[in-house]
Amino acid sequence: DWTPGNIVEDSVARLRERIGERRVVLGLSGGVDSAVTAALLHRAIGDQLTCVFVDNGLLRLGEGEQVMATFARHMGVHVLYVDAEARFLEALAGVEDPEEKRRIIGNLFVEIFDEEAAKLEGVTFLAQGTIYPDVVESAGSAGGVGGKAHVIKSHHNVGGLPEQMKLELVEPLRELFKDEVRRVGLELGLPADMLYRHPFPGPGLGVRILGEVRKAYADRLRRADAIFIEELHAAGWYERTSQAFAVFLPVRSVGVTGDGRRYEHVIALRAVETVDFMTARWAELPYSFLDHVSRRIINEIDGISRVVYDISGKPPATIEWE
Numbered sequence: 001d002w003t004p005g006n007i008v009e010d011s012v013a014r015l016r017e018r019i020g021e022r023r024v025v026l027g028l029s030g031g032v033d034s035a036v037t038a039a040l041l042h043r044a045i046g047d048q049l050t051c052v053f054v055d056n057g058l059l060r061l062g063e064g065e066q067v068m069a070t071f072a073r074h075m076g077v078h079v080l081y082v083d084a085e086a087r088f089l090e091a092l093a094g095v096e097d098p099e100e101k102r103r104i105i106g107n108l109f110v111e112i113f114d115e116e117a118a119k120l121e122g123v124t125f126l127a128q129g130t131i132y133p134d135v136v137e138s139a140g141s142a143g144g145v146g147g148k149a150h151v152i153k154s155h156h157n158v159g160g161l162p163e164q165m166k167l168e169l170v171e172p173l174r175e176l177f178k179d180e181v182r183r184v185g186l187e188l189g190l191p192a193d194m195l196y197r198h199p200f201p202g203p204g205l206g207v208r209i210l211g212e213v214r215k216a217y218a219d220r221l222r223r224a225d226a227i228f229i230e231e232l233h234a235a236g237w238y239e240r241t242s243q244a245f246a247v248f249l250p251v252r253s254v255g256v257t258g259d260g261r262r263y264e265h266v267i268a269l270r271a272v273e274t275v276d277f278m279t280a281r282w283a284e285l286p287y288s289f290l291d292h293v294s295r296r297i298i299n300e301i302d303g304i305s306r307v308v309y310d311i312s313g314k315p316p317a318t319i320e321w322e
């Protein structure tokens with residue numbers, strides 16, 4: 001019968017059988033699926049696993065730190081941390097089109113991951129956090145729009161790796177649904193807050209800063225988002241929303257402070273309730289809660305003079321702003 005314990009035991013046995021003494025590389029993203037894949041492989045083959053974590057500078061506040069704390073320091077997983085913020089910002093400079101930004105971020109991720117993997121000695125396998133819905137999705141449609149299917153397909157080719165380094169794919173979560181993946185993660189000792197986090201898009205803050213991505217914008221947005229999420233947790237609303245985040249609007253709006261008028265940027269807050277992410281309703285957060293979050297963001301973050309709340313449903317509005 002299906003228990004997380006049985007699944008772990010069975011997967012560990014199968015992974016050991018297939019991998020033997022050989023080595024595996026895995027890209028950690030901060031998301032649930034790659035995290036559980038890493039934990040499962042680590043249980044099965046220990047230090048034959050090397051993870052690569054590419055910090056693109058477009059992650060949530062403290063996310064890179066949390067991944068390193070959980071995997072490298074706490075669990076003893078071998079993780080290569082790649083600080084690629086400057087490369088991503090440079091590649092994105094002057095680019096405003098959302099789909100172009102997605103393409104650049106996706107391609108650069110694959111390029112950097114491949115560079116790191118190519119430096120590792122004697123790797124035979126590439127592990128991926130493909131779960132059952134991904135398998136069904138990519139069978140049904142060729143690619144998908146800028147989502148996960150794209151990364152999976154790119155990785156299948158493992159473009160930049162030298163010819164002699166053709167990697168075999170290992171996908172231990174291929175038969176599991178999301179809730180099963182989370183339960184397996186708990187069984188493996190991963191922190192619940194990592195497993196039950198709202199989804200975060202692959203391009204990260206790159207599609208939550210409207211138009212051109214700049215470091216100063218990303219830094220402000222990260223802090224605004226962290227305040228919003230912290231307050232959602234404190235108010236008991238985090239679990240009642242399916243996805244919630246801040247968006248950076250590069251328009252200037254006037255603000256009055258003690259020393260005069262300032263023209264500064266705007267933060268939009270988005271919180272939705274949804275089952276399948278295909279349709280969504282905006283969350284009816286209490287006015288007093290929104291008031292508190294707005295005050296904190298304006299008071300604590302320089303360069304933000306106004307906060308607005310998005311009251312658009314999907315359809316017609318998408319969940320993300322880009």
Ligand code: XMP
Nearest residue numbers: 102146147148199201202203277318319320
């Ligand atoms: P939309 O904005 O299309 O979002 O209503 C639906 C869900 O998909 C996520 N999303 C993405 N995830 N890469 C991803 O990995 C992307 O380019 C991307 N765009 C949107 C979005 O966060 C929401 O959960």
